[in-house]
Amino acid sequence: MTTTTTTTTMTKTKTVFQKAPFRVLATLLLIQGVMIGQVLLRPAAAKPGASEDCSKISDEKMRSICWANKASAGDKNLRNSFMPGKDLSGKDLSKADLCGARLVGTYLPGARLTSANVSLADLRGADLTGADLNLADLTEANLSGAKLIRANLTEAKLIKAKLGRLTEEGMAGAPPSALTGLTREDLTWTYLTEAKLIRANLSKANLTWTYLSKANLTGANLTGANLTKANLTGADLRQTDLRQANLTGADLRGANLTGASLNRADLTGAKLSGANLTGIIKDASTKGL
Numbered sequence: 001m002t003t004t005t006t007t008t009t010m011t012k013t014k015t016v017f018q019k020a021p022f023r024v025l026a027t028l029l030l031i032q033g034v035m036i037g038q039v040l041l042r043p044a045a046a047k048p049g050a051s052e053d054c055s056k057i058s059d060e061k062m063r064s065i066c067w068a069n070k071a072s073a074g075d076k077n078l079r080n081s082f083m084p085g086k087d088l089s090g091k092d093l094s095k096a097d098l099c100g101a102r103l104v105g106t107y108l109p110g111a112r113l114t115s116a117n118v119s120l121a122d123l124r125g126a127d128l129t130g131a132d133l134n135l136a137d138l139t140e141a142n143l144s145g146a147k148l149i150r151a152n153l154t155e156a157k158l159i160k161a162k163l164g165r166l167t168e169e170g171m172a173g174a175p176p177s178a179l180t181g182l183t184r185e186d187l188t189w190t191y192l193t194e195a196k197l198i199r200a201n202l203s204k205a206n207l208t209w210t211y212l213s214k215a216n217l218t219g220a221n222l223t224g225a226n227l228t229k230a231n232l233t234g235a236d237l238r239q240t241d242l243r244q245a246n247l248t249g250a251d252l253r254g255a256n257l258t259g260a261s262l263n264r265a266d267l268t269g270a271k272l273s274g275a276n277l278t279g280i281i282k283d284a285s286t287k288g289l
Contacts, residue, residue, distance in 0.1 A: 094132075119157075134196075149191060154198040158205070247288070262286050 076096035084104040094114040101121045109129040119139040126146045134154045142162045188206055194214045204224040214234040224244045234254040242260055247267045254274040261281045267288030282289055 147191060148195050150194045151192075152196040153200055154196050156197075156200055158200065158202060262289065 076093060078093075078101055079097045080100040080102075081098070082102045083106055084102055085106060086103075087107045088111055089107050090110045091108075092112045093116055094112045096113070096116045098113075098116055098118045098121050101118070103121055103123045103126055105125045106123065107127050108131050109127055111128070111131045113131060113133045113136050115135045116133070117137050118133075118141050119137050121138075121141045123146050124142055124144045126143070128143075128146055128148050128151050130150045131148075132152045133156050134152050135156065136153070137157045138161045139157050139159045140161060141158075144162055188208045189210065191211045192215050193211050194216075195212070196216045197220050198216055199219040199221075200217070201221045202225055203221045204226075205222070206226045207222075207230050208226050208228045209230065210227070211231045212235050213231050214236075215232070216236045217240050218236050219239045219241075220237075221241050222245050223241050225242070226246045227250050228246055229249045230247070230251070232250055232252050232255050235252070236256050237252075237260050238256055238258045240257070240260045242265050243263045245262075245265045247265060247270050249269045250267070251271045252267075252275045253271050256276045257278075257280055258276055259279045259281070263281060263283045264285045265282070265287070267286070270288055277289075280289075
């Protein structure tokens with residue numbers, strides 16, 4: 001009896017040990033599968049400097065990646081970023097890549113955007129008062145309703161940029177056409193008071209009713225531009241190319257037009273009291289002079 005019981009116990013023990021390796025192996029495989037699943041489901045970490053939804057990241061991270069004063073251009077990659085209404089006043093965004101960025105209503109007074117790529121960016125209603133946009137690329141950017149008072153746009157590229165004023169505020173007395181028909185080259189009713197547009201290329205731009213009082217347009221290309229009813233009082237237009245420009249009814253009182261080219265320009269009804277016309281270049285087809 002004892003022998004039989006011992007034999008049975010040994011048999012059961014042997015069976016357990018034979019099955020144990022399979023159970024251990026199954027457990028290990030289960031643990032490994034869980035670990036692999038966690039890795040696969042883990043969200044990918046964003047690379048520093050990569051385009052992100054900047055409305056959802058902290059100001060500290062934005063400063064460390066995008067706006068460090070000594071950061072290289074590569075650390076300012078904000079291409080297609082989303083920052084509507086963000087306060088970026090005084091930020092150093094020189095050489096930053098803001099191509100396609102959504103900056104509607106963004107607060108940018110005093111910001112440095114020197115040599116920045118702002119092409120295709122949406123800056124509708126943005127405040128760029130006193131911003132430095134020297135050599136910035138604003139090709140096809142939408143600046144409708146943006147404030148550009150005292151902004152520095154020296155040698156900035158504004159090819160097909162849209163700067164038309166979209167609201168009816170302050171439009172009392174304006175012709176009905178000023179409210180509609182905005183095009184990609186339309187700067188109608190834009191406030192560019194005291195803006196620096198030195199050597200800027202604004203050829204064939206629509207600057208109807210635009211405020212350019214005391215703006216610096218030295219050496220700017222305004223060939224074929226429509227400056228009908230534009231406010232250019234006290235503006236610096238020295239050496240400016242105004243050939244074939246339409247200045248009908250424009251206010252040029254106190255403006256400096258020294259050496260400006262006015263061949264085939266139309267200044268019919270323009271206000272010129274106090275304007276400096278020394279050395280202007282005109283021909284028989286120039287009207288209003």
